[in-house]
Amino acid sequence: MAYKPVTTESAPVRWLLIGLAFVILTLFLLLPLAAVFIEAFRRGWEVFMKSLGDDAALSAIKLTLLAAGISVPLNTVFGLAAAWLITKFRFKGRSFLLSLIDLPFAVSPVIAGLVFVLLFGLKGWFGPWLRANDIEIIFALPGIILATVFVTFPFVARELIPLMESQGSDQEEAAVTLGAHGWQIFRRVTLPNIKWGLLYGVLLCNARAMGEFGAVSVVSGHIRGKTNTLPLHVEVLYNEYQFSAAFACAALLALLALVTLGLKTAVEHFTGHSSKGRH
Amino acid sequence: MSVSIQSIHKTFGSYTALDDVSLEVPDGSLTALLGPSGSGKTTLLRIVAGLEFADPESGRVLFHGEDVTDIPAGKRGVGFVFQHYALFKHMTVADNIAFGLSVLPGSARPAKSEISARVKELLHLVKLDGLDKRRPHELSGGQRQRVALARALAIRPKVLLLDEPFGALDAQVRKDLRRWLRHFHDEIGLTTLFVTHDQEEALELADQVVVMRNARIEQTGAPQGIYDEPRTSFVYEFLGEVNKLDDGRYVRPHEIELRFAAEEGVHLAGRVSHLFVAGPFARLTVVPETGSRHEIEVWATRDQVEEMALENGDIVGLRFPEPKPSQRPRKTGEKEKPGEPSI
Numbered sequence: 001m002a003y004k005p006v007t008t009e010s011a012p013v014r015w016l017l018i019g020l021a022f023v024i025l026t027l028f029l030l031l032p033l034a035a036v037f038i039e040a041f042r043r044g045w046e047v048f049m050k051s052l053g054d055d056a057a058l059s060a061i062k063l064t065l066l067a068a069g070i071s072v073p074l075n076t077v078f079g080l081a082a083a084w085l086i087t088k089f090r091f092k093g094r095s096f097l098l099s100l101i102d103l104p105f106a107v108s109p110v111i112a113g114l115v116f117v118l119l120f121g122l123k124g125w126f127g128p129w130l131r132a133n134d135i136e137i138i139f140a141l142p143g144i145i146l147a148t149v150f151v152t153f154p155f156v157a158r159e160l161i162p163l164m165e166s167q168g169s170d171q172e173e174a175a176v177t178l179g180a181h182g183w184q185i186f187r188r189v190t191l192p193n194i195k196w197g198l199l200y201g202v203l204l205c206n207a208r209a210m211g212e213f214g215a216v217s218v219v220s221g222h223i224r225g226k227t228n229t230l231p232l233h234v235e236v237l238y239n240e241y242q243f244s245a246a247f248a249c250a251a252l253l254a255l256l257a258l259v260t261l262g263l264k265t266a267v268e269h270f271t272g273h274s275s276k277g278r279h
Numbered sequence: 280m281s282v283s284i285q286s287i288h289k290t291f292g293s294y295t296a297l298d299d300v301s302l303e304v305p306d307g308s309l310t311a312l313l314g315p316s317g318s319g320k321t322t323l324l325r326i327v328a329g330l331e332f333a334d335p336e337s338g339r340v341l342f343h344g345e346d347v348t349d350i351p352a353g354k355r356g357v358g359f360v361f362q363h364y365a366l367f368k369h370m371t372v373a374d375n376i377a378f379g380l381s382v383l384p385g386s387a388r389p390a391k392s393e394i395s396a397r398v399k400e401l402l403h404l405v406k407l408d409g410l411d412k413r414r415p416h417e418l419s420g421g422q423r424q425r426v427a428l429a430r431a432l433a434i435r436p437k438v439l440l441l442d443e444p445f446g447a448l449d450a451q452v453r454k455d456l457r458r459w460l461r462h463f464h465d466e467i468g469l470t471t472l473f474v475t476h477d478q479e480e481a482l483e484l485a486d487q488v489v490v491m492r493n494a495r496i497e498q499t500g501a502p503q504g505i506y507d508e509p510r511t512s513f514v515y516e517f518l519g520e521v522n523k524l525d526d527g528r529y530v531r532p533h534e535i536e537l538r539f540a541a542e543e544g545v546h547l548a549g550r551v552s553h554l555f556v557a558g559p560f561a562r563l564t565v566v567p568e569t570g571s572r573h574e575i576e577v578w579a580t581r582d583q584v585e586e587m588a589l590e591n592g593d594i595v596g597l598r599f600p601e602p603k604p605s606q607r608p609r610k611t612g613e614k615e616k617p618g619e620p621s622i
Binding site for chain 2: 170171173174175176177178179180181184188189192193
């Protein structure tokens with residue numbers, strides 16, 4: 001009998017498992033994706049472009065870009081700071097901070113949005129104070145930003161922490177003995193070592209920021225043309241039975257997902273290792 | 280620049296890493312901190328570097344009489360070489376070496392040309408000319424360690440600190456670099472303190488060996504001195520193979536003479552249970568005929584063994600050296616003043 005590696009299944013089992021994986025992938029990923037694009041172009045290219053060029057759609061796109069454009073840089077800074085703190089220092093409450101960073105993943109996005117309403121809404125804890133000072137958070141841009149920041153907070157941090165943990169602090173300590181101070185160490189030693197992990201984290205953060213629905217839905221108020229992001233706009237169109245338009249906007253979001261995936265693969269390919277790997 | 284360590288105490292939570300440790304490192308000397316893992320040697324080195332700090336109110340570190348205990352690493356003027364090199368992976372060799380100079384504040388920073396010249400000088404010093412544009416991953420382990428050394432020397436440190444500098448290298452490279460380091464030290468005369476768990480390395484390289492164990496210094500002295508007259512059983516055993524005879528004496532394998540069993544002057548006869556010839560040396564394990572006792576390790580020359588035509592299972596006679604006080608070291612843990620030099 002020919003020698004066969006212990007960890008390889010027999011041929012029929014292998015084909016069965018691969019086939020099963022393919023079926024699941026097709027059913028849950030490929031078909032829906034294809035359906036979005038097919039439905040988007042069902043009424044032709046012109047209707048597709050018109051749906052995207054519609055005023056409400058344009059303002060939804062602008063709002064989505066704005067929300068991402070503010071949340072992603074903010075979370076990049078937060079993530080870098082948190083990762084630096086956690087991986088280079090040992091202090092009381094470190095594990096608690098680590099768990100706190102994961103909180104937005106554990107919480108349902110709707111609850112996250114609700115929390116902001118409870119805090120900043122008209123009847124919320126800070127409601128009267130905000131109203132008195134003419135500050136609008138809920139049902140306005142600041143609320144959307146807050147909700148997006150909260151929901152996408154962990155991405156950069158969670159990408160950087162294992163990476164920086166595995167790289168250790170040796171190089172930073174060497175820089176210390178050579179006389180460099182904090183900012184010099186961060187800029188010249190740490191940052192170049194984490195740049196691919198950082199890029200990957202930012203990509204994921206951005207994808208999520210643009211696609212977020214639940215939390216933003218609760219805080220936005222769905223004011224057409226003012227507080228609708230693109231995902232919210234898709235829901236609005238769908239509820240009004242404008243299917244082709246809805247799918248057109250959805251296709252745009254799906255395109256974003258594909259571009260993100262493509263960039264991520266390009267990053268991994270270019271650096272010759274996965275984003276969670278090391279040199 | 281001499282280094283004086285006075286009554287340093289260091290705890291990490293409930294774990295004591297250094298317990299009232301004091302040590303004098305003479306200017307220009309090459310001193311080895313030798314001990315097993317967990318003895319505190321690396322912690323001590325890092326405290327001298329300023330990468331760790333002693334417990335508050337606990338003790339002082341002096342450089343040439345000046346108290347540097349609370350001064351951070353960047354301002355102490357120490358050069359530190361890490362066990363795993365800690366080179367900046369994404370910078371060239373030249374940029375690595377120039378780093379300490381390039382981070383100096385504006386007024387103190389030398390001109391680009393000056394920095395370049397210094398980098399070239401250092402590359403020549405560590406025999407790595409021409410490798411300035413390479414990246415660390417393109418270098419061998421031995422080359423990386425020399426770059427790390429050049430980088431540490433670029434800032435003209437007053438004290439050079441090395442943390443198990445050859446630990447990550449192959450045996451042959453380790454031997455070569457050891458020799459090279461000794462010559463290098465003789466050339467530049469910089470006060471150097473290095474950590475190692477390899478007693479051979481410490482004995483071969485250092486002017487002064489500091490044997491540490493369990494957060495304390497067991498013995499300090501010149502290599503030959505502490506090898507010949509170890510003060511505690513731990514030092515005896517750590518510095519090399521040793522036999523504990525029935526009468527309580529400690530005898531090294533090479534101090535035992537091989538004789539034929541029936542010869543005059545034989546103290547003990549036994550059977551050879553293991554004979555191992557390696558190059559010019561032979562190691563034997565002899566099981567005494569009198570039964571219930573430890574086996575005895577004997578080191579002889581290969582010539583001797585061949586002359587006696589010894590083989591496994593043969594009966595052989597052993598002659599021990601004359602009794603001396605140094606053969607009865609104190610048991611480790613008995614009270615003594617720490618850091619007391621023996622020679």
